[in-house]
Amino acid sequence: MARITLGDLAHSYLANPAGEDDFALKPTTHVWEDGGAYALLGPSGCGKTTLLNVISGLIRPSRGRVIFGDRDVTDAPTADRNIAQVFQFPVVYDTMTVRENLAFPLRNRGRDAAYVAARVQAVAKMIGMEGALERKARALTADAKQKISLGRGMVREDVNAILFDEPLTVIDPHMKWELRTQLKALHRDFGHTMIYVTHDQTEALTFADRVVVMYDGRVVQVGTPKELFETPAHTFVGYFIGSPGMNLFDARIEGGEAHLGGGSVALGARYGALAGRTRIGIRPEHVTLGAGGGLPVAIRRVEDVGRHRIVRAEGAFGPINIMVPEGTPIAADATRAVFDPGRISVYADDWRVAPEAEGR
Amino acid sequence: MDKTQNNRAWFLVLPVLVVVAFSAVIPLMTVVNYALNDTFGNNEFFWVGLEWFEEMVTSKRLHDALGRQILFSAIILAIEVPLGIYIALNMPKRGAWASLCLVLMALPLLIPFNVVGTIWQIFGRVDIGLLGRTLKGAGVDYNYTNDPFDAWITVIVMDVWHWTSLVALLAYAGLRSIPQAYYQAARIDQASRWSVFRYIELPKMKGVLLIAVLLRFMDSFMIYTEPFVVTGGGPGNSTTFLSIDLVKMAVGQFDLGPAAAFSIMYFLVILLVSWVFYTVMTNLDREEDR
Numbered sequence: 001m002a003r004i005t006l007g008d009l010a011h012s013y014l015a016n017p018a019g020e021d022d023f024a025l026k027p028t029t030h031v032w033e034d035g036g037a038y039a040l041l042g043p044s045g046c047g048k049t050t051l052l053n054v055i056s057g058l059i060r061p062s063r064g065r066v067i068f069g070d071r072d073v074t075d076a077p078t079a080d081r082n083i084a085q086v087f088q089f090p091v092v093y094d095t096m097t098v099r100e101n102l103a104f105p106l107r108n109r110g111r112d113a114a115y116v117a118a119r120v121q122a123v124a125k126m127i128g129m130e131g132a133l134e135r136k137a138r139a140l141t142a143d144a145k146q147k148i149s150l151g152r153g154m155v156r157e158d159v160n161a162i163l164f165d166e167p168l169t170v171i172d173p174h175m176k177w178e179l180r181t182q183l184k185a186l187h188r189d190f191g192h193t194m195i196y197v198t199h200d201q202t203e204a205l206t207f208a209d210r211v212v213v214m215y216d217g218r219v220v221q222v223g224t225p226k227e228l229f230e231t232p233a234h235t236f237v238g239y240f241i242g243s244p245g246m247n248l249f250d251a252r253i254e255g256g257e258a259h260l261g262g263g264s265v266a267l268g269a270r271y272g273a274l275a276g277r278t279r280i281g282i283r284p285e286h287v288t289l290g291a292g293g294g295l296p297v298a299i300r301r302v303e304d305v306g307r308h309r310i311v312r313a314e315g316a317f318g319p320i321n322i323m324v325p326e327g328t329p330i331a332a333d334a335t336r337a338v339f340d341p342g343r344i345s346v347y348a349d350d351w352r353v354a355p356e357a358e359g360r
Numbered sequence: 361m362d363k364t365q366n367n368r369a370w371f372l373v374l375p376v377l378v379v380v381a382f383s384a385v386i387p388l389m390t391v392v393n394y395a396l397n398d399t400f401g402n403n404e405f406f407w408v409g410l411e412w413f414e415e416m417v418t419s420k421r422l423h424d425a426l427g428r429q430i431l432f433s434a435i436i437l438a439i440e441v442p443l444g445i446y447i448a449l450n451m452p453k454r455g456a457w458a459s460l461c462l463v464l465m466a467l468p469l470l471i472p473f474n475v476v477g478t479i480w481q482i483f484g485r486v487d488i489g490l491l492g493r494t495l496k497g498a499g500v501d502y503n504y505t506n507d508p509f510d511a512w513i514t515v516i517v518m519d520v521w522h523w524t525s526l527v528a529l530l531a532y533a534g535l536r537s538i539p540q541a542y543y544q545a546a547r548i549d550q551a552s553r554w555s556v557f558r559y560i561e562l563p564k565m566k567g568v569l570l571i572a573v574l575l576r577f578m579d580s581f582m583i584y585t586e587p588f589v590v591t592g593g594g595p596g597n598s599t600t601f602l603s604i605d606l607v608k609m610a611v612g613q614f615d616l617g618p619a620a621a622f623s624i625m626y627f628l629v630i631l632l633v634s635w636v637f638y639t640v641m642t643n644l645d646r647e648e649d650r
Contacts, residue, residue: 108552
């Protein structure tokens with residue numbers, strides 16, 4: 001096991017990338033601590049799988065280095081890196097039994113038969129397939145096949161990292177929870193570095209200690225689920241995490257105030273002069289509807305999602321989502337949206353700006 | 361739910377039945393007619409029952425031709441299937457070279473059978489053929505017109521040249537349908553090149569290979585044009601395969617009765633072997649699912 005360092009890494013699928021747009025993975029420097037449980041979160045096509053394949057050596061990066069511990073493995077083949085990877089769609093060896101499938105990575109490394117048998121038994125128990133060990137893998141259902149793929153990923157004890165590339169896409173929802181819990185337990189028990197790629201924020205937030213959010217080939221924020229929720233470093237993180245995502249409005253920032261269509265709001269801190277497109281962001285959870293104060297809005301729609309209601313409203317500054325807790329009535333004169341000043345983030349050209357000084 | 365029954369639907373298959381009747385059933389029945397009768401001309405037929413069949417079943421001439429036929433099919437299958445797979449494995453996967461390779465591979469398949477025969481007939485001639493002259497110049501005693509072994513070699517090489525492409529193209533199509541993730545998983549699992557072939561490529565190609573073997577068996581078992589053009593069945597009878605023998609009997613000697621009995625048995629043998637072959641393969645497939 002080792003800590004994995006990506007040094008100024010970039011990858012393009014084109015032979016001669018001209019501009020930045022040609023890169024599927026923009027220059028990234030990142031350290032994956034040994035034993036961490038990471039989620040790599042981002043929309044489809046943002047470079048998550050590319051990053052994963054670079055780590056496992058399926059792709060050689062156009063630029064930069066991949067370092068395991070102290071060893072530079074940029075040019076080392078996949079087999080040398082001792083990495084396990086589970087793919088989005090199940091990969092099983094059709095002609096083999098479940099047992100042979102699970103034993104395959106160990107046999108290829110020439111482990112002795114007794115050890116292989118013991119490991120296969122342990123992994124089969126973990127994925128709940130002890131009863132099906134003698135069956136041919138090809139006759140199984142898609143989620144059983146995916147469990148075999150997961151099992152093959154976990155059968156080696158000495159791997160440097162286990163990479164999961166949206167592994168639960170084909171699995172039933174109730175099974176998903178169970179397998180994710182098992183992966184988490186596995187991580188606790190054995191302490192492998194795990195990197196879990198997903199575009200599902202619930203999956204990312206429940207699995208990982210640290211979430212790496214990617215957008216357009218770039219890592220935009222690394223943090224705990226709490227940090228991502230409370231202080232999104234990039235407007236994309238604000239919008240992507242949370243349901244619904246952060247409200248973003250174009251605004252002019254002057255010291256401790258933001259001027260936007262329909263009036264101005266107080267910010268929790270003072271900001272210096274900002275360049276570029278400035279916006280403020282506030283989560284629907286931190287906006288309240290009231291009769292006075294705040295900014296005028298007109299309610300368009302109310303969606304009841306069970307634990308709370310989402311009010312879709314429209315102000316002079318644009319559309320806004322407001323979360324109203326269950327049991328709180330929405331009065332007829334509730335035409336003002338009040339922002340919690342301490343929860344407002346300020347963005348210049350999509351990146352979060354740190355306040356110059358606390359207070360006003 | 362009750363299914364609607366409408367017997368008028370049968371009228372819709374009538375055109376097909378009529379076409380099949382004229383193209384297959386009626387011609388086949390005339391052959392059956394010849395096989396069960398003897399004629400001395402004047403369109404007079406005398407019922408002989410199964411006599412022609414008995415004569416053919418015990419005929420040494422037919423046994424010899426059948427033996428040669430089986431040997432020929434076995435040899436070309438043993439060469440073309442592995443060679444086709446090997447070529448498919450080494451063909452470029454994408455890009456301009458892949459297209460070029462596909463076109464080159466398809467070329468032999470587009471040449472008419474008798475032209476293939478003519479090409480090799482000339483190619484192998486010792487007096488003017490490129491191959492024959494070259495071999496002679498190199499001191500090899502090669503002459504397909506009077507040496508049975510050389511004749512066999514020529515006919516087999518010709519068939520391999522003509523038809524390996526078919527196996528290769530089918531195998532290539534099978535290989536191309538394997539998702540990239542399988543190869544990636546194999547690299548993660550540290551599988552050797554042989555393991556990748558044995559556990560990923562071969563199982564995924566099985567379906568198309570089954571079709572390739574079946575097609576090549578049927579075609580080679582019925583081969584006529586190419587060896588007829590090159591060797592005419594000779595020297596002696598050494599390359600007289602079943603259909604060449606059949607044509608000699610029917611058209612050359614005008615023994616319509618025995619030839620008809622022969623062709624019916626020939627047809628049944630191909631049907632039987634293909635059926636057995638197919639059933640065995642699909643059963644194997646089903647057993648694996650258990």
